[in-house]
Amino acid sequence: MGKVYTGFGYWDVGAWILFFAVAAFYILWLRSQGRSDYKKGTAQDEIYWSGNEVPEDGADLTVPASSAYWGFRKALEPFYKGLLGMHTGLPADVVGYYVLTVAVLAVFVLLV
Amino acid sequence: MNWNEHFPALLLIIPLFGAFLAPVCSLGGKMARNILLVAASFLTLVVAFLLWRSVLANGIQYYVMGGENFRLALPSGMALPVRIILEVDAFSAFMALCGSIAAFAGALFSVNYMNRFSGQSRFTSLYLLLATGMLGMMITGDLFNFFIFIEISSIASFGLIAFWRDKPSAIEASLKYTLVSQVGSMLILIAAGSLYGKYNALNMAAIGSSLTMGTMEKLALVFLVGSLAMKCGAFPMHMWLPDAYAEAPTGVTCLLVAVSQASLYGLMRVCFSIYGVAMGSTFVPWMIIIFGLASMFFGVSMAVVQHDIKRLMGYHSVSQVGYMLLGLGVGLLVLGDARGMADFGFTAIKGGVFHVFNYTMYKALLFLTAGALYYATGKKDLNEMGGLARRMPYTTFMFVIAAAAISGLPPFNGFVSKLLIYESSFAVHPSLAVVALLTSVLTLASFVKVFQTAFLGPEKNNLLHVQEVPPAMLLGMVVLTAAILGATLFPSWTLSNLVEPAARALVDQSGYIGAIVGGGM
């Protein structure tokens, strides 16, 4: 069923679904090999947080979305500075970039 | 009378009549209005489906508006058509099908979503008019009529984006879109007028049959390409798009996605069917490819740093439009070259067209899930969300499917279309494929962020009252999920029945022209 030829190879969704089924089966088997002396509600269940005190309310500990990929943003700081500087949000700029693009296109199309 | 043949007209008549009927229907109360909204969009979907079937079976359908016979394209003794002609080939029918699925899902979603707001009668009218404008852009074969449908869809979207007029940001987004869109529309009108002035015809096929490149034609091409690329959100002109998508009511955003696809359709129609091989230089295809690459990369890198969920998805729209521009631009690059077309060009066009379908489905679904989150929690900022997976299991499930599809994870349909685009653009130049792959990685990264912060993690205290959204909204999402899963599980069926006829119709310029002008090529 379902082979999609791309001109260089093909893509078969059936094989992938088969692969996922096998992988899922393997994972379930692996999980069933876990320790059998685990019990819920005992001291085994407690969180270990590098020796610090674990706070009661975990909600305040989540990483907020604006801090996600902080390192990525930090590493690419010049790039993002330029890119965010372009998105000033001014209505005149929105029109201006459009007019600029049309002008550049027109000049090049007439020259080439 | 055979109703089969009237489908092109009915596809526009039904939503238009629904829009005109909405003020009358709203006298009958909220229920009548909601039934009108859903029924009109459902009937449109049915007609679009039947039209697509009949186009696949019988080839290009055209419909002469106002003729003695709707088949009489050329009145006696004329070489060029004089009336407005709706021309539906497989590509238009495919786009209309995608658009009407999105419109139906958005309408189902809006029934509950807009329940708490005032002004619903006007909302119904504007929604159906937006759908009319979108479908009209997709199936018309006349340049000036195309301009009118662009205006209908853009004015309706100005109104709908600013619909929550008590939020300053909504007004601001609408104002920006209005300014840039008006300038664009005027350039489109100048281009249409110039083409009319030279060839004394407004029909796209008639213009295409007698087009020879000159200064005026080059400039008209630039105006059309620039304006339509702006309308679908190519990179340096995309700034209105995240604002507008983020501030519109969600059911509308779902339809705005399809409207931007209609602009893409117009761009492709101009490039492939009107200009086609007469374009001569490869500059415009390369420019479209560069637009595509820039939109992909910069769009997604802006999306990674956003924390407003709908704005993030708006930037993703920019980057996904880039894929289609890349695929179709690669196809346009080798349009006159039979060997290159057989080698990789046709694959690229197939990839681009398939991506149009996939993009419309999963991006509409993503916006609907974002709207469901907003409906349930009243928040759009990701920083304030967390742990919603337990409260909203169905929404979470559908979000995961859509996010996996947009990121191009292997079993899903997004992967198939991206694979086609990667491999064919690799044949042009390896760096194109590299940028596309990098974009895919960053897309996955940003959706992992959304999934992790909104759905996983501990529940926030202020979100304990959250419930799953009502069934009508879920139904709207299920429609799109079913489309995604269908395209995922049966990719070869989808490609051979849905995508390949459309791609073949797109590259077949002489077929498009010959259907109207009658072998005048």
Next chain:
Amino acid sequence: MNNMLHVVVLALLVLSAFFALWFKDLISSVISLAAFSVMTALEFYILQAPDVAIAEAAIGAGLSTTIYIIAIRACGKVKKSDGGDGR
């Protein structure tokens, strides 16, 4: 004669458009715009398009100006109560 009139109308078109864009005062600007519309209607009439001329005269000079004046009136209002107008 007709050519003379045509050139004069075209010159007045550019002139009134320039004044509509140049005036700092909004009301003067809008009135220049109305004059521009009238000139446009005249130009349409010279180009043998009376249908369009009627539409342009009614819409451009009549309705459009009214809408502009309504908008200018509306945008003056809050300023008076907000600004230090004795209060």
Next chain:
Amino acid sequence: MKKIIFIVAAIIVGAMVVGAVDSIRPFGEPGASPMDDYFIASALKDRSSENVVTSIVFDYRGFDTIGEAAVLFTALCAITALFREGRKKL
């Protein structure tokens, strides 16, 4: 700085518009015009409409006109939706 670039771009686009408009054909000499001649000839003959423009607006290109009525209706819906009586806070 950015503003100057935009203004230069606007001037270029305006010059291009002048160029495009200017290079169509000389003013007042349309050359062959089969479509319009067809309208002029058949408006009175088939439709008994003395005014050719009206017969184009409502007959030959009538679909444009309904689109245009729809544009007016759309603008009306949008404006009345913008200035609607809002529901008070519950």
Next chain:
Amino acid sequence: MRPLSVVVRTGCDLFAWFLIVFGANVIIHGDVTPGGGFQGGAVAATFITLLLVAYGGKKVFSWVRPGIFNGMLIFGLMAFFLLGLMGFPNSFFYNFIAVPHEVVQATGHGVIPPSGTIALMDIAVGIEVAGALSIIVLSMFRGIRLFREGPMEEESGHDR
């Protein structure tokens, strides 16, 4: 807007009604003389703006109800649409009752205008445009009222 001086009001009383008559004339003779639905509708709609300018909003709103214009709009749109729909066995917008010119000259014509749907659509569009433009002007005028009150009415739905 505050009402203007008595001279302007008297002038308005005298001339405003001619606008309606002129508009109706332009609409009805749309297929014979220059003019048509849009032009006549726009001319007729200037009537309401003239009243607004001369008398101010308060009086005008006590005279007219927007429901009338809404009715005109819906009636015009529906009539236009249905006239288009009636050409259906042939095609949408087919002019199904036009009489060719020779026939008119030979036999004269009866009740329906010889140009068929052109004249009827003229009337429908004229009514629609007059209603629509009046509503646009009136609702923009009432929009000023938004500025007088304190905070704008908040929608109830944004938060739950």
Next chain:
Amino acid sequence: MIGNAPFFVVGVLFLMGLVSLFLSKNLIKIAIAISIIGSAVNIFLVSLGYRAGGTIPVHFLAGEGSTMVLPTPQAMTLTAIVIALATTALLLSLIMLVWRHYGTLDIDEIRRLRG
């Protein structure tokens, strides 16, 4: 003979409107600029249809056997005028609401959505 003067004027009007989109700070001036661009396009369409020595495209007034100007651009312009009016009205409504929310008409201060 006036040559291509109407076309040239169309271009000049378009250029003036486009440049003053960036030069003016007031939103209402920008709406006026957009109106002028729209009018320029309308004049362009009508002047496309002009035929030297042509008469009004109304048989009743033109008389027998005279050449008429091309009627299609006039029909297109009628449509374009009403569209321009609709967008102008909507733009001004949006500007009124911007004033209501932001308290200013300065285009450089309307930038709540950025980044």
